[in-house]
Amino acid sequence: MSIETYTCMLRLKSSTEQDAIRMQPGSGETHVFFPDSLADDLIIEVHDSKGKHCGRVLAQVATISEDPTDKLRWWSIYREPEHELVGKLQLYIYYSTSSDDNSHLKCGSVAETVAYDLVLESAMKVQGFQQRNLLLYGSWKWLLTEFSSYYGVSDVYTKLRYLSYVMDVATPTADCLNLVYELLMPVVMKGHSRTTLSHQEVSHFCFI
Structure with a gap:
């Protein structure tokens, strides 16, 4: 007897x-979402292996934000329009906000470079990034690599942005000097960095 497999559309x-x-x-897959506000919702549509719609999960951002430390939660799956409870879905959600001057950039449509910086700051x-702990590792390092690859953030930008944080606490x-060398060498070898940064990336560096 085969075990039914499901797919979720988020x-x-x-x-x-x-x-x-x-x-x-x-599967262990991850994705970064940027809600418009606390009134936004994360919608998960559940389908079986034949593509049949099984139900939907509605995870309110306001509910998620009430206790950001509660990352692993069970959510109810309902079939509409009867609003019939048909199952449960477990989600691991890491939720973070910022109260800095750029907080208005955290919601809605954001530039890829701004989004990358937010993920980097969270990581x-x-x-615990500080003078004696400069290296990122594990799942956060993987997430940053996947994010930059998926959204087309250049390797030069990721290295220069990381270096800017390193120099703040250097x-x-x-x-520390070895890390600075490792970050700068690939950039120097590619020639003038401005020619290897996109227009958006150059503008974002100038803005910051």
Whole structure:
């Protein structure tokens, strides 16, 4: 007897159906969403292996934000229009906000470079980035690599942006100088960095 497999299509209520992201339960896949506001919802449409619609999960951003430390939660799957409870879905959601001067950039349509910086800042905060802990690792490093690849953020930009954070806390130690060298060398080898950055990336650096 074969085990039924399911597919989930995830999108924000504020986005279009064409923006939905396909994910396989249990695959360990991740995706970064940028809700318009606390009034936004994360919608998950569940389909079986034959493509039949089984039900939907409606995860309110306001509910998620009430306790950001509660990352692993069970959500009810309902079949509409009867609003019949047909199952449960477990989601791991990491939710973060910022109260800095650029907080108005955190919602809605944002430039890829701004979005990348937000993910980078989250990774640094979670992994305790500071003078004696400059390296990112594990799932956060993987997420940053996948994010930059998927959204076309250049390798030069990711290295220069990371270097800018390193220089903010830099001390003249061997490990710090080695990291600066590792980040700068590929950029120098590619020639003048401005020619290897997109217009958006150059503008974002100038803005910051």
